[in-house]
Every structure is written in C-alpha cells, then in structure tokens.
Amino acid sequence: MLNxxxxxxxxxxxxxxxxxxxxxxxxxxxxxxxxxDYSLGNPSVPVPETFTREMIRLLQDENxxxxxxxxxSLGIDSVREDxxxxxxxxxxMHYEKKDIFMVSGAAGAIAHAARAVTVPxxxxxxxxxxxxxxxxxxxxxGAVLKVVPADVSTFQINFDAFLDLLNEKVMAVLINTPxxxxxxxxxxxxxxKLAMILTEKEKEFGHPxxxxxxxxxxxxxxxxxxxxxVAAHYNHTLTCxxxxxxxxxxxxxxxxxxVNPACEDSALLVDMFGQISRGIGHNCPPSIIQLxxxxxxxxxxxxxxxxxxxNILYTxxxxxxxxxxxxxxxxxxxxxxxxxDAVAFSNQAKELDLLxxxxxxxxxTGHFRISYCIPTEKVERSIPAFQKLADRYLA
Amino acid sequence: MLNxxxxxxxxxxxxxxxxxxxxxxxxxxxxxxxxxDYSLGNPSVPVPETFTREMIRLLQDENxxxxxxxxxSLGIDSVREDxxxxxxxxxxMHYEKKDIFMVSGAAGAIAHAARAVTVPxxxxxxxxxxxxxxxxxxxxxGAVLKVVPADVSTFQINFDAFLDLLNEKVMAVLINTPxxxxxxxxxxxxxxKLAMILTEKEKEFGHPxxxxxxxxxxxxxxxxxxxxxVAAHYNHTLTCxxxxxxxxxxxxxxxxxxVNPACEDSALLVDMFGQISRGIGHNCPPSIIQLxxxxxxxxxxxxxxxxxxxNILYTxxxxxxxxxxxxxxxxxxxxxxxxxDAVAFSNQAKELDLLxxxxxxxxxTGHFRISYCIPTEKVERSIPAFQKLADRYLA
Numbered sequence: 154m155l156n157x158x159x160x161x162x163x164x165x166x167x168x169x170x171x172x173x174x175x176x177x178x179x180x181x182x183x184x185x186x187x188x189x190d191y192s193l194g195n196p197s198v199p200v201p202e203t204f205t206r207e208m209i210r211l212l213q214d215e216n217x218x219x220x221x222x223x224x225x226s227l228g229i230d231s232v233r234e235d236x237x238x239x240x241x242x243x244x245x246m247h248y249e250k251k252d253i254f255m256v257s258g259a260a261g262a263i264a265h266a267a268r269a270v271t272v273p274x275x276x277x278x279x280x281x282x283x284x285x286x287x288x289x290x291x292x293x294x295g296a297v298l299k300v301v302p303a304d305v306s307t308f309q310i311n312f313d314a315f316l317d318l319l320n321e322k323v324m325a326v327l328i329n330t331p332x333x334x335x336x337x338x339x340x341x342x343x344x345x346k347l348a349m350i351l352t353e354k355e356k357e358f359g360h361p362x363x364x365x366x367x368x369x370x371x372x373x374x375x376x377x378x379x380x381x382x383v384a385a386h387y388n389h390t391l392t393c394x395x396x397x398x399x400x401x402x403x404x405x406x407x408x409x410x411x412v413n414p415a416c417e418d419s420a421l422l423v424d425m426f427g428q429i430s431r432g433i434g435h436n437c438p439p440s441i442i443q444l445x446x447x448x449x450x451x452x453x454x455x456x457x458x459x460x461x462x463x464n465i466l467y468t469x470x471x472x473x474x475x476x477x478x479x480x481x482x483x484x485x486x487x488x489x490x491x492x493x494d495a496v497a498f499s500n501q502a503k504e505l506d507l508l509x510x511x512x513x514x515x516x517x518t519g520h521f522r523i524s525y526c527i528p529t530e531k532v533e534r535s536i537p538a539f540q541k542l543a544d545r546y547l548a
Numbered sequence: 549m550l551n552x553x554x555x556x557x558x559x560x561x562x563x564x565x566x567x568x569x570x571x572x573x574x575x576x577x578x579x580x581x582x583x584x585d586y587s588l589g590n591p592s593v594p595v596p597e598t599f600t601r602e603m604i605r606l607l608q609d610e611n612x613x614x615x616x617x618x619x620x621s622l623g624i625d626s627v628r629e630d631x632x633x634x635x636x637x638x639x640x641m642h643y644e645k646k647d648i649f650m651v652s653g654a655a656g657a658i659a660h661a662a663r664a665v666t667v668p669x670x671x672x673x674x675x676x677x678x679x680x681x682x683x684x685x686x687x688x689x690g691a692v693l694k695v696v697p698a699d700v701s702t703f704q705i706n707f708d709a710f711l712d713l714l715n716e717k718v719m720a721v722l723i724n725t726p727x728x729x730x731x732x733x734x735x736x737x738x739x740x741k742l743a744m745i746l747t748e749k750e751k752e753f754g755h756p757x758x759x760x761x762x763x764x765x766x767x768x769x770x771x772x773x774x775x776x777x778v779a780a781h782y783n784h785t786l787t788c789x790x791x792x793x794x795x796x797x798x799x800x801x802x803x804x805x806x807v808n809p810a811c812e813d814s815a816l817l818v819d820m821f822g823q824i825s826r827g828i829g830h831n832c833p834p835s836i837i838q839l840x841x842x843x844x845x846x847x848x849x850x851x852x853x854x855x856x857x858x859n860i861l862y863t864x865x866x867x868x869x870x871x872x873x874x875x876x877x878x879x880x881x882x883x884x885x886x887x888x889d890a891v892a893f894s895n896q897a898k899e900l901d902l903l904x905x906x907x908x909x910x911x912x913t914g915h916f917r918i919s920y921c922i923p924t925e926k927v928e929r930s931i932p933a934f935q936k937l938a939d940r941y942l943a
Binding site: 154155156157158160162163195196197198199200205208209212213216217220221222223224256257258260261262263264265268269270271272286289290292293294324361401402403404405406407418421422424425427428429431432433434435436437438439440441442 | 590593617685
C-alpha cells in the first residue's frame, strides 16, 4: 500500500512549473526569443571564476581519496570555520565553527531548523507573500505552518495580523528577506519591531521563539537599500543560507545554517541538526562543493544585471499604470494585477507570450510575480508586450 | 522548546566513530603507521580517472549557467536515461528513464523509498547483522524497523525467524547484499526463497511487500561469487544504489533508486519520491556530479585491493583459530570474537592498537567487524597484532 499523502501531492501541479513547461512548448512554435518567460527564479549569470578555478584545482591537485571522502556530519571543519569568519567580518558577529552547519541548500536548511525547534503540532508562522514550498517543507516536519496576511501597501510585516496569530504554540517564525516573491527587503525598523515583539512573547509564553531566517537572496540587494543582517537584531535566529543565487549554482546544493552564538544551546542545536540528517537522508552537502565555496565566501556572481532589469521594469510598468512596491533586492517583482482575478490576468498575459505567475500560491490575491532573471535585452524587448497587456485594461 | 528526540540522539555515541576518534588520538602518540584502524568503512582507492576528467571537462567546456542550474526534481533526464540503459545492459533488465530517481546517496534513497511504501505504524523488516544507521533512517519515517535475528553459521537469511516476524503490517523488507558488516553476498537460492515467501504473503495479506535493496557494495564482489541482481528476481524491488563505494566518492552524495518496471505504478512511485523530497529538504543530488557519474556507469575504482586484503585476513585469522564466514564481497569481515562479550574483546584488541568494532550495534552478539579498506601493506603488518590477540585467548 503506497502512502496516499504523497500520491495526492503528485496531483497538485505547480503553477510555476506549468507555466515554464508551457513556455518551453511555445518556444518550439514561435522561437525561444519570442517567449517572454518570467516564470522561473533561475539565476541567469555565470558562477564566479574563482569557484570554477578552485574546483579544477581541487580535482587536479588534491588526493582524490581525501577530496571525495565523507564529510563530517556537521560539515568539513575548515569550511565551517571559514563561513564563521566570513560572517563575523561582514556582519560584525561572533560565530565560531561550532555554530555553523553545512547543508544542501536552503530547503535542506529549513528541513533541519524547523525539526530542531518544534515537535509535531507546534506552529510556525510565516508572512505573505511567501515562497509556496514552505507548505510542504513544514508539513513534513509535523508542525503547522500558518500564514500572516500581507501588508500589500509595503510588503513589510503586517504586525496587527501577526499579533492575532501569535500564540503560545508558535515556536518559530519563518521569514524571507530579501523576499520571494515581492523583492522587498525588511527594513531595520521592521526587524527591530519583530524582535521586540518576539522577546516580549518569549517571556509571556515561557519558551524561545526562533526566527528561521531564509536568506538565499541576501547578496542581491540594490543600491542604498537598508538590509539588516537579521541575526544581529535577535539572538534566537537560525540563519538558513544558500549559495544558489549569490554564486549562480542552484543545482549544486550548498548552503549552511548559522546559529547565533548568543542563542543559548547554539552548539547543541548544531549537534541536533546532525542527528536530524540521519532521519531525512541528508548526510552532508558534497565535499568538493563545500571546499570550493569556502574559497568564494567574499565573492558573488555579477549580480548587477538584476538591478538593471528591475530599474527598467519598475520604471516602464509604473509609467503604464501598474501599481508596484519597488523591490529592494532579489530578481522578483510583485505588481498588482489589472483585474482582481490573478489567474485570469496571467492568462491574458499568456496570450501575448508574456509568462507571469499569478499571486494566489504566494498567499496574496490580485497580484503577479515577475522573475526578471533573464537577459536585459529580452527585458527591453518585452516592454511592448506589457504595454499591450496594460492597454487591454487601461486604454 | 527544542525537540527532545534529537537531543536524546546527541547523547548516543556511535561506537564506530568513537573507535575512529580514539585511533586518531592514538596515532598522534605512537604514529599513524602503528595504529591498525579497522573501524571505518571509507574507500581507500582513488576515484576512476574518467570521473575526474569528465568533471574538469564540464567545468572548462560547458556553459556554467546550464551546468550549475537546477536539476529537475527527479534527476537530470539524460542521466536517468543513461542509468536505465546501463542497468539493462548489465543485468538484462527493462528500465526506462521514468523508473529512475537520482538521489544523494543510499541514505537518501532509503529515506525516499521507505516513506513511499509505508505510513506511520507500518513495519519494515531487516536482517541481522545490519547497518546500525537503519534504525534512525526508518524511525524518522514513522514506520517501525524490526530486526530478524541472524543465521550466524552462514549470514544468509534466517528464514524461520523471518516467518515468525512477517505479519500483515510489514510493507517492506530492507536487505543489504553484499552486506555490511558480514561481507556476505546473498545467494540466488536465498533471494529466490525470499521472493517466493514474499509473493505468497502478498497474496495472503492483500498488499505488496517491497524489497528495499540497499546496494552500495554491488560492484565489490569477489571472484566466482554468486551475486544475483535482486530486482531480476522479484518485481516489487526498489533498488537503492550509491556510487560511494564503487567510485570511491562517498563525500559527493550520489546514487539512485531504480524501481523495477515490472512493479505496477513504477512511474507513480518515482513521482512520489519527487514529492517526498520537498518535505525532507532533498532537492536533487548536485547537478555536476550527476553529469559526471553518467560517464562512469561502466567503470569502477580499482577495487581489487579489497579482495587481496580479504584473502590475507581470512587465511591468516582462520589459521590462528578465528571462526569466520568467508566474505563474498564488500570490504568487511565479521568473525566470531574469542569471548562472548564483544565489547570486552574489542577492548583487548585496542590494547594492541588493533581497532575492531564490537558486533552489538549490528544486531548480533559475540562478533566483531573488520573494515579492511586500508593499504595491503598495513594489513600485512597487522597480522602479528591479531596473533597476539589470539594468543591471549587460545595459547
């Protein structure tokens, strides 16, 4: 007898994947260059050369038995040490090796962090708009994910709605800043207010409330945007990091959890992650990739294209009459749709070969996501299609 | 409030890891060459050059955005296809791409396979002696692992004990052949008898009983040993493979699950694995490693050293009076200890700087495991220490 839960999940198609698949088919008909596919959040710029060079050096120079050997279950010691140092230098923190757990990307990080700080039945809160995969990520831990409705005027935190949902069963809040899908970066004011409320409620409830800070877009922050390092503002922070977007290597599955050393039991938490791995088949990120990213901790891919694309789209779409909260980072934008039904709006766009993801699966109605991690040249060529779309509603 | 389950697990030290840590400390005192460390199952021969060359070629020649991009959630299409073809050629099977799921090593494979075919409370049977990590692997799925006592005279399956435990709550049996820790390979007779019993019981119970066949040692089979491909003998077989041992790259986390296409719903099972991944933070093995192993599907590291080591140890230890079932593969051997208390025996050996793992955690008393994946030169130099150990009991 197969597990019906997973069979049922197979039936639930991802809107994003379906749009992407449609785009691939459509490209065969009218040419790849004529489909404006804003569906997927895949980095579009190459990995830094430092990474490639280090990979080749490792393969050519190192003893292969040692190079490809088992990683210790918490990650390779020198890599953990290097990650701690880089965070200390960049964010004025005090991490040590013991506080760092190497993990296979942000999905893996959340899988470990959520299991460590909850038991089945506990609650985790997240904030709309949110990455839809949080639902299956958390559901499988046995905890319950509840979604705080969005403040659609700013996409910062809707604190009134947050306080309505914050009860003693809440063991963690899962935040994502810079945010997928809004592109918004939580301000220092937002993070400090969140920290203050959580600190008060920890006292009231008599237990810690952790921030699980999902930060794959940390390095993609635009010019002059206030982008606080969350853990510097709240002790009970588990920073869930992925190198996927900063280094443009989402397929290589590499990231870490950094446990704020000001958090009591920080080393115990990291040890617990090692135990959690045993039950979910994790067993460390690939050794060679750990070693190579350790040489690129102060480097990123050339991320400037994303800000350039944002500027073009934000300027042009705003001119056309779209209502948009200006992104502070990432390669996403989350404008208001021109009709209430986001799916109907996305279908209108599809007729113009413009692939836009309707907002519903992100926990917000009446919006759409643009993933502008595509060449700037294509962004520019897509503007007339957006104009035609706007004309259908506003002309 | 942290999850107490995982805190409790932190307290349970691994005997193998502790022995290995002791060996590393002892090596600092008396020199690495003087510690005969038979504790860890780490491959000791280099990865084949075809792998290294292909990795470097990918890094030098391929478009980095495509190379390091997201893998589809079931694995890269061409790699799945190549794996299917290689199994068909080597084992006269009829796999297709749809039957193959790429996964981050055997631990990941079992994490997916066990979740697909059970719901919490179901039972999975395994056979002593068994790999101790099976306990946390299965416990985290919610299923219950029960251990069939060993047939210590052959380390084939103890069928009487198996029938005692086989009830309608059993949804799967987890086998490991060639076996860690015994080194034994299940014979065609054993596999056929197992298949016959399961087929009968499937009818009786009215549901499939899957074999989860954990095969990381499949390529390490000694001269003239009968080593059947399990899936060829039983339709409901999920083959859980890792390239760790055959290619000597345990740190790079790469393997697959092959679902026998004769199994009804084989494609559905693979789709379910993709859904299971979302909840356990898996998200595919690294893209570049998938692509590189696809070029080494007909190749292995030079595994001949393991048979050479086995021959020396089996011959010499048998001569000394040790009672050993001769291994047919792997790099393990599981002799009878010279006293009933395996831990006391292992401590005696430790005094001679001979690190042998006591059998208890493998589900058998009064034995010990030798992991002879060390240089042959060192195996030869360790023989006098084994002689001294034997003399303490038998002289």
